[in-house]
Amino acid sequence: MSENPQASVVVLIPEPLRACTEGLSEVSVAGSTVADAFARLAGEYPELGPELITEQGALRHGVVIAVDGRDIRFAGGLGTPVAAGQVIQIIVPMLV
Numbered sequence: 001m002s003e004n005p006q007a008s009v010v011v012l013i014p015e016p017l018r019a020c021t022e023g024l025s026e027v028s029v030a031g032s033t034v035a036d037a038f039a040r041l042a043g044e045y046p047e048l049g050p051e052l053i054t055e056q057g058a059l060r061h062g063v064v065i066a067v068d069g070r071d072i073r074f075a076g077g078l079g080t081p082v083a084a085g086q087v088i089q090i091i092v093p094m095l096v
Helices: 015-021 034-044
Strands: 009-012 026-029 064-067 087-091
Touching: 009 034, 026 034
Parallel strands: 009 087
Antiparallel strands: 009 026, 064 087
């Protein structure tokens, strides 16, 4: 897990995206919303940002994000608040 003295949330990285995070399955980042946490995550792992967020700032088609198991599409989207200790899970479509 990435070391960050101000870490507040844990982002679970799915297998297909771990090449973007040097193989890490989870990364700790600070942020008050999912968007804040993703901005910090993309700052630390620049290859990851475009895999999740479009140039217009929306989630890529097929990407689902959950905070503590709750789909953010039903909570507030990327503006969903997060607090210390919460877990953000990234779910990406699987190609078969």
